[in-house]
Structure formats: structure tokens, C-alpha cells
Amino acid sequence: MSEVEFLSWVRGPGFQIAIVIFIAGVIIRFAEILLLGRKTNLAEAKGSEMGGGLRTIVTRSIPDKSTFKRSTFTVIAGYIFHIGLFVTIFLFAPHILLFKDVIGLSWPSVPTAIVDAFAVISIIALLAILVHRMRDNVLKFITTKEDYVVWLLTILPLITGYMAFHRIGMTAPTLLAIHILSVELLLVAFPFTKLMHAFTLVLARWYNGAISGYRGVES
Amino acid sequence: MSEAAIPVSGEIKFNIHIGDELTQNVKPLLHEIKHALGSLIENGETSIIDLRSIPLAPGEEDKILNTLGKGEVQAQLDSLGLSEINETQYAGVWVVTHYNDEGSIISRFIEITRMPEILSSQTEDIRAAYSSLTLDLDENQETNN
């Protein structure tokens, strides 16, 4: 298979397969969670459920003081690479074109030099997180194989994207194809792993806020 | 071919504007010329820069040449098409342009030297000229006699 054939495959059938699995998986899991339902709470409501729920979705984005003190490194590094992922995925011009093609929306982009810097910072943060996880005894104990795989699937698009942009190691069509393939692998693994947190965090935060709000306490 | 076939009206306008700072290659190139000139002064080292090897936007090559300007010497070489060997306003910095028979530029060099090699008479040509002149003089001798 020539380089361009490989690139055309990942841009064509490969992308289709990945998107179908991604969408089907996410929606099915979401539907299952929602349809689980909750037990009726027989106690009297002392506050608003929805109000507490919605507020918490936003406020949980700020780490609370004790968590921050206990796991400073994890909080900071986590924020760094999540923000980095946001910038590199959603604010890079060629990616915005992709979104425009699939969902029809587009938005302004950020100069590529800035995206490049964010990519490097995110890669460093992810590497640091892995080292930290492997050196801390407790973290190492609770880490499963899936955690390592998910870490790899997250860092690969960043590394391959950086390599494709800077033309390191291989010729351009192959580098671009590998980058797109790494993203497709991430999409395929999404519904089956903890990556689902990207969507379920809304439900989880809402639920925490709701049960506290129902009881009339701060969440 | 009938004349009324295609009406032609006015000139064709191109909507391309040349920006001010496009490839960022203009200033670095001029600095490279400056450094080369310095080397020429210090240790007599000559340099040649191939203008075709640097990506330049439309208009940037003219910008460079306008900056270098016109000097005291403009030489024309007529062989296999025209060649222009001009000293710029900066002594020691020459622009050598080779044209083909159609008048299109085939290569352009900036030479930092006392005099571009191609301007001086070449050894092989001088040898050939000596043989020629000898022959011509011999013929003259014969006809005169």
C-alpha cells in the first residue's frame, strides 16, 4: 500500500468506522446510565435538585482546597494537559476545518506557534503524570492495565501530531496518516474505557449537586 | 477565423496585492550579503548566492535588487542569450543574471567578489583566440602578397 493509499484509507473508511463506533458507543452508554433511574427519595426535599445540580457542574471545575493540598501535582498537571488538549484539538486551524466538514460549525483559530507550544507542554505534563503515577506506591497499586493503555492512546495523538507538523522521522503523508490513525484508535476506545468521563462528568457532577441540593446543603 | 468571434474589452486585471512582509527572507539575505562583504575585506574570500535557492514571494526579489541598487559598472555578455553582470551601489556586490535566447531568466546570482569570474577572459578562449589571430594574420600576409 503506498503512502497516499494509506492516508486515503484513514481519511475514508477508517474515519467512518471510528466515528460510528464512537457515536454508537457513547450514546448507548449514556442511554443506559440515564435509564438506570434513581430510587425514589422518600425524604422531604429541603432545597432544589436542579439548581444544585446545574451549579455544581460549573463549580466542580475549581478544585477544592483540601484536594489541592493533598494532590497538588495531580491537579496542576491534570489541568495543564486538559487545557493543552483543548487548545490543540479545538483551536488549531486544520482541526477546525475537520469539525466544519463533519458538524458544519467553525470558529476562529489560534496561531500555530501557540498551538505548537501547548502541544509540547501537554506532552511533558502527560509524561510527568505517568512517572508520578509509577513512583507513588498507592497510585501504582490501584493502576490497572486499562489506565496505561488509555494514557498511551491520549499521548499518541499529541506526539504524532507534533511529529506530523514538524516532519520528524518519516515522510509527510505517512506521518499524517499515523496521526489520524492514532486519533481513530482513541475514538474507538472511547466508549469502552474511562475516557467516557469526558461525557459522564456532566452527569456525575449534576448528581452530586442534586443530592446535596435536595437535602438543602452546599455541594 | 472571424474577427467578430470573441470581443475583447480592456485589459485583464489581477487582484493580487503584494504584502509588505511576506517570507521574512529579504532582511536575512541582505545581512548575509553584508557578512560576505566583510569576509571579502578580511581575507579576500569570495561568495556566490543563488537567488533561485531561496523561496521568495512575488515582488521580493525586486525588493532585494532595488535595495542593492545600481553601481558604476553595467556589463553585458552576449553568449547563448544575454547575461547581465552589474555592480550594485555597494562595491564588491555584483548581480549576475543569465537569460536564455528567449529573454527568460534562467539563473541569477549575487556574487561578492572583486570581479565575477565570467567577466574576465577565459584561458581556453584566449588560446583559441591566439590560434585564430595567427591564422587571420597569415591569411592577410598571403593576400597582401
Added chain:
Amino acid sequence: MTDSTNNKDKLPADLIQSGNSPFDKTLGETMRSQGVSRRSFLKFCAATASMMAMSPAMIPKIAHALENARRPSVIWLSFQECTGCTESLTRAHAPSIESLIFDSISLDYHHTLQAAAGHAAEEAREIAMEENFGKYLLVVDGSIPMDNPGYSTIAGISNYDMLMESAKGAAAIIAVGTCATYGGIPHADPNPTGAVSVGDLIKDKPIINVPGCPPIPVVITGVLSHFLTFGTIPELDHIGRPKVFYGQSIHDRCYRRPFYDKGLFAETFDDEGARKGWCLYKLGCKGPTTYNACATTKWNNGTSFPIESGHPCIGCSEPDFWDGGGFYKALSMPTVDVTKAAIYTAAGAAAAGVALGAMNRSKKNSAASAHADTTIDDLEKEK
């Protein structure tokens, strides 16, 4: 140069083969005998150095090498091609300094350029191959059909047979144009003639791939010049292209790169951005994945190249570029329409989700109803 004592009894053909013939002039001698002055020769060497993208410091070396090079015989075979490559190389209507390179080779066979036709032409080719066996350059443009040899024949000889026969005595093969190097347009989906490239068929000779649709003329002559100057093949990349011309992507040498980096793109042809000369990525430019010399060497003696004229690069020096997903689809966009597939998937998944949710619920309910009540007596019994 010639050893007159030993060569008295040899036939001219033998002498040409052994390279000792008095007729076998060096390039420098050929030029001088044509009235080309040393200055012109230097001009020619400077242009050659520029063409080969070599540092100007190499000019004296090139002059020396070309001075003493022998005129190689070149046989040019044209197969399934559009003649664009020959057109690109030979600005047939006007002589130019590049034609000097052409003149400095002995073009013994070329369909489009030769005056001879029919048996005489084929015989000329066979004689040239015999006389220069092992030393001639074979240039091929056009792809070779393998489905049926009758699809493309010359003088009744199929392309495949002619290629294999001519390749036997070639010193090296230069495949010119994307058709000869990677199959080109005949090879595009669905490839009705079973077209293959030269590299697919010949495995025992050095092949230099000079792709492009067509290749830049100075690239073709540059490769020829390299062969003439050094007698060797230039350094090739992993798909056989000379690194000196195909070592950098268009994107890396494009003068519009600063616009790409700043995020300034033309959205459509002839919009504000297009007029200002902004990056053409969004219009489908394949510059980032295409390796060629267009951005530096340019076309028509350095006049311009597609991007400079406002059209995105189509990637014509890469294999399978015709099937590369559309000339006007940006590289980051998928080549298939996923929106429809996505919507259907979402609908199907929602239905599946509801069904699964209902199943889970009924499982929960049946577990709850199957749950037996425990009384104090039961617990005391187990004590």
C-alpha cells in the same frame, strides 16, 4: 587520448564501444567544436548548478567534470503517456540553455522528437542499444499496461516487451513523470488497463524516479546533468526520487507559510484572503504531504508555481495522488461524508440504548421481585 598503434585494425563500432574512438568527444570538446565559448560553458555550468540546487561553490567542479564527460547514448521510450513530460522538457519552439544539455547527450531514440518512423526507427534503436550495451541511459515516460499487452504497442511491440528488452543493456533507468514512476493517471481507480510503473517491473537496474505531472523541466535536466557530471545516480529517497529535488515538501518551502502559521487562510477562490495571497490549505492544498521542488525552483524558468498563481497544490509528484481524496478537500478533512453515517448511527444507537436500558430495567425489576424476604426467624434458624 587515442592509442593509434592498437586501434588501426578495429572497426568504428568496436572503438565506440571501447570508448577510445577519435569520434568519442568529451562534452567540453563537443561544445567547443560547436563554437561555444568558455564563457558560455561557464554560464551553462552555473545554470546547471542552479538547476541541481547545488551550492555555487560547486560550479568549478561541475565545469571540470562536464569538461571531461563523455556523451552518453540516451534511449527514450514513451508508453501510456500524454506526452506532457516530453513537452515539459523540450521547449521545442525555442532553443535555450537547457537544450544544451539535450544537445550534450546523444538522443538516439525518441518517438516524439525523432524524424524517423517505422522499421528504420526501430532498427536505429536496436543498433544504439547494441553499440552502447551496458552504457546507455534509458529514459521512460508513461505507464505500462499489464492487463492486455495490446493496449499500448509501438511498431507491434508491446510496452512490456520493449521495456524489458531495452532495460537489459541500460546503465541506469530514469522514469520520468508520475505515470512511469508510480502509475499516474492510468493507474487511478479503477485502473482499466492494469497500468504499472517501471519500478514495478524492473528490479535489477538502478532506477531514478523523477515524478511530477509533469515534472519541472529543470528537474529532468538536472538529473541528466548529474548523471553526466558525476556518472552516478544522485542520492534517492525511500521511493526512488532524487533527494536534491524531492527532499523537501512544498509546505516547507512555500512562501505563503507565514500565513499558514498565523492562521490566515483563503476560504474560497477570489475572496479577500485569496487576493491577499493567503494560505490555500482550506482549499485543499496538498503542499504539506507533497515532495517536489516547485516552491523553490518553480516553473517556466522560475516564473511561478500553482500556489503562487492562486491554485492549491494537487500533489502531482506523489503516488496515487489522483485517488488522494479530492483536490479541493483539505488534508484534515475526511474523504467520505461522515455526517449522514453519524446521524444514522446516532439514531440507531439511541434506539439500541433505549432497548438496552429497558432490558436492564426489567432485569433489575425481576431481581427485585425474586428477592426473597428475610425474617428474624430465618436469621435465628441459621444460628
